[in-house]
Amino acid sequence: MLTKQLSYHHTLFPMPHSLAAIIGFVALALLAGCHSDMYDMPRGKPLGENGNFPGGQEARPLVDGTVPHSEMPQDELLLTGRVNGQLSNTFPFPVTKEVLERGHERFNIYCTPCHGYRGDGKGMIVRRGFPQPPSYHSDSLRAKPVGHYVDVMTNGLGKMFPYGDRVQPRDRWAIAAYIRALQLSQNAAVRDLSEAQRRPLTGK
Ligand code: HEC
Numbered sequence: 001m002l003t004k005q006l007s008y009h010h011t012l013f014p015m016p017h018s019l020a021a022i023i024g025f026v027a028l029a030l031l032a033g034c035h036s037d038m039y040d041m042p043r044g045k046p047l048g049e050n051g052n053f054p055g056g057q058e059a060r061p062l063v064d065g066t067v068p069h070s071e072m073p074q075d076e077l078l079l080t081g082r083v084n085g086q087l088s089n090t091f092p093f094p095v096t097k098e099v100l101e102r103g104h105e106r107f108n109i110y111c112t113p114c115h116g117y118r119g120d121g122k123g124m125i126v127r128r129g130f131p132q133p134p135s136y137h138s139d140s141l142r143a144k145p146v147g148h149y150v151d152v153m154t155n156g157l158g159k160m161f162p163y164g165d166r167v168q169p170r171d172r173w174a175i176a177a178y179i180r181a182l183q184l185s186q187n188a189a190v191r192d193l194s195e196a197q198r199r200p201l202t203g204k
Helices: 002-012 017-032 076-080 097-110 139-143 146-155 169-185 195-202
Strands: none
Touching: 076 146, 076 169, 097 169, 146 169
């Protein structure tokens, strides 16, 4: 009975057990390395060759009429506040009432926590202990070209971190225009007013 069982066993596994185990293991390892999913699908490299396209280039030309998702990098004034590396004192587009309103809104959102609603540097988080920025109403800041404001928003300055990733280029200019309006609001002389504007003030 015992002999019979043993011979039966041997017909099922004619090889020594250790060899069978090794073969089984190798087969499993081969199967596991055999991805047929997206892991190793043929794919193109961004600037590689591809014989399927005319010109043999993998990268496809832009479709006519493609709109860039950000402003053109060559627009130095709009993006940096500079012309030929020098801070500019002119705007890249006309400052209309809409631009000022947009600047007012963006300034209130992004700048007032530190600079305050009047730009005097006494914003809420300054009153809670954040380093105080200078007031916009000093002679030296009034004299700065408007590009300086765009430059500080774009790149930051000292303790102030940049806002380039949160405030879009046109909005940086709109804010700069609104800061100019704030400066004028605190430093206007009677001679800056028209006759009609002066009358109610002087009573004449
Ligand atoms: C978290 C606080 C904070 C916020 C928010 C903030 N600033 Fe400032 N800002 C500062 C501080 C502090 C300074 C002074 C930096 C220094 O000199 O180290 C400064 C400096 C400046 C200056 C430079 C003044 C100079 O001396 O030439 C300008 C311009 C300016 N900020 C504009 C802005 C505008 C515009 C915004 C909104 C987009 C803004 N800041 C938002 C804290 C802030």
